[in-house]
Structures are given as C-alpha cells and as structure tokens.
Amino acid sequence: MKKWIFFVLCFSIFLSGCGNSAGKDYVFAYEGTEIPMHAPAEGILTALGEPVNYTETPSCAFEGLDKTYYFGGFYLTTYPGDKGDCVSGLWFADDSVTTPEGIRIGSTQAEVEAAYGTGGFNGTNAYFLTGEGMKLSIILINGTVGSVQYEAVFS
C-alpha cells in the first residue's frame, strides 16, 4: 500500500511540473497530512486549512511568487513550478510540532542521535540528513534542538 501511495505521489509531482522528484525519506506530517519537499502545494494547503499568516515574495526577475505560510507550529514555503506552486521548505516555529521520528524544538542531542543516528552530525552544532530531493537540518542551540528545517534540494 505504501508503495502505491508513493507511486501516486511521484506521478502527481510529475504532472504538477514541480520538476524535482520528492523522496519518501524524512517526510514531515501534520495532523495526517504528509508534506514532502517538491510536492504540489495546492492539495497540501487545502488539507492544512487557513494559515495564521501568509507572505509572498516575488523574485527579482521571474514570474511567480515564493510564498510563506505560517500554520502556528511551523512555516511552509513554496516555489512556483511550471503548473503550480511546489513545496520548497518547512521549518518549526515552536515545540508544538514534532518530526515523525519524534524530534521537536527543545529535544536533546541524545534524543536526536537516538532518532537519526550520528551520521549527519557536522561536528559542531547541526545534523544534516539528506533524502531524495531534500535535506533535513536539525540545529542545536546550547545543546538542545533550536531549529528543525526541511528543505527542497534542486538537482
């Protein structure tokens, strides 16, 4: 079943003109709505409901807008794809949301390593985990998680 859902997701991304493929690794979900990077934004935004806040930024030279939606616990950003907006990033605003692996703002470094292992540690203050078409960054501030960010990677 999971494979089938993944196939449908990939196919819808292909149809959306979002360009890059979205991986199944490290996908954040909020109240049952999965938010993969590069996924078409329209359905996700409908499922998430009215944002608390919204801002948009035009590029210096291209048509279309980069958009930022604030949903209380997290920010979601989109970029203009060929046939509609696509998810470009997401970051936690407070400790009310967690990754599917159980990490939130305020989690300890030990909890991060229990959830994700030690492989992505940069040796100082962050874990960088990569999946297909995306990067998950977990930044430590004073020894605990200060920021969790999902970011679309372009190839």
Add this chain to the structure above:
Amino acid sequence: MGEYYVNSGGNDVIFIGDCEVYENFSPVTLWQEYGIPSYIRGSAQQMIWQSYYLLEETLQYETPKVVVFNVLSMKYDTPESTGSPTRREAYNRMTLDTMRWSPTKWKAIAASLTEEEREWEGLLTYLFPILRYHERWSQLTAEDFAYWLRRDTVSHNGYLMQTGVKPMTDSYASAPLADYRFGENSWHYLDKMRLLCEEKGVQLVLIKAPTLYPIWWWEWDAQIAQYAEENGLLYLNMIESIEDIGIDWNTDTYDAGLHLNVWGAEKAARWLGEVLREECNLPDRREDAELSATWSKKVALYEQEKQSRGGS
C-alpha cells in the same frame, strides 16, 4: 547591464551588485541633489564573483572615485548555493550575456558555471548562445527579431524605475542558519574587489541596502563591519538608518518591502549622497557644462517616465 557601454566614462560613483542596487538608488537624484554622476552596474541576483568581474571590466572603461558594493550576495558562496539550477542559469545569463566580449567576460563565465553546466559543457553555450537556444527556432516570433535588432533603453543609468505601491504589512520570517559564517569563496572575491580598488586608487564603500528581506542577519552584519574596520573601508548598513532616510513602508515600496519604488529610491539616494559627499569628498560637478548638459537630458527622460507612469 548592456546599457552601460554607451554611458561609460565620467562617473564619480559606480554601484555594483544585485537588485538591491538597481532598484533602490536613483542616480538622477544623486545628480540633482549633489552633482554626483553615477552609474549602477546591477543585475538580478548578481553573484559576488560576477560583481568582481564587472568591477574589473568597469575599470577598463573608467576610473570612478568611489565604488559602492552591496554586500547581500556574500551569503552565496558557490553557484550551487543559490537554489534551483534552472533559475541560476537564467540569472547567470542576465548578467553574463550582456557583457561585451573580453578576457574579463571569459573569467566571469568560468567563475559562474554551476556543476551541472560544467557537465554539459555550458561554457560553450555562453560563447555561442545559439547552441543553447537552437531548439527554439520554431518558436521565434516577430518580437524576438524586433528585440534582436533594436533594444529600447530600460534603465536610468542602470536604475530600473518602479512606480507601483504595495505597502509592507507583515514582517518576513526566515529559518535560522546552522552557520552564519560567510564562505571562503565570498571572502576571496571581496578581497579581490578591495585589492583591485586599492590598486586603481578607487575608494570601495560597502553598503547593505535599506530593505528588510531577504533577511540581513546581525551575524552577517558583524562580519562585514569587522572586515570594513580591519581594512579601513566605509561600511553603511542602511537598514539601521531607515528612519533617518525617511522610508515609509506604506508608500515607498512596490513589492511589500523587498525593494523600493522610485520615491523610496530617491530617499535612499538622497541619504547616501550626503554620506558619500561628506565621507568620500565627492565634488559637486553641476558646474561642469558638458556633464551638466548630458545629465539634463537624463533628468528629462527620468522625469518624463516618472510622470507617464503615474509619479509626480
């Protein structure tokens, strides 16, 4: 960018940088208020290595007294760090395709290629753009040929006039960074700019334009301030002077605070002109009859466009 070549020479100030220079400062105001002739060599998302080579090229045409460089592009350390490679290539071409052929342009292209472009020998397509666009032949329209034969002037000494008004109603959010240190490549090109200016006897002034997004982190500001202090450069973070400049986010921006409209750009130029006059001892050139005649035509065109687009 390409309009520079017919306007080169006689400029006391050259601006170099991204859209934060060509949308936020009015050279006409600098002339009208202070008699400072200037030109903006700005382009969309201009990378610092492109800024350096544009500076190198500019100094082959003229030797201004001051070069003003907007430091926002320090945040991008490599061509890959700017996001989508498709956009990167398009931005590259906006800067590079308009440069005249010279060894400097060659070096600018080589520094700008993304890894992906290197893989498919992108360098050749900058040399011979037809290789990049040959598949478009069947989509060409009369407009393409008209543009090829004749390009109307779109800027006022490099300044792109915007007369719309879209107030900034909300602040912008950005995710924090894991590492706020600028990359080695960025520092390398800033050093090259500084050394080239020193060699040519040009005063380099670093600025951060007075707009609020993309966010200019205080950690970045501190690094530039330290660099400026260590190297005896003037650094103006104009965000700190927004109140003095008099920018009103209800009336002086056309895109909710990312860039200024013409009224904002005139205010920013008025403030900067005062500082440049005082700190860089720039003379008032309005007594120069030849220069004055040239600029009176520029001023007339500027005022005409401003009025026709709803300004006053």
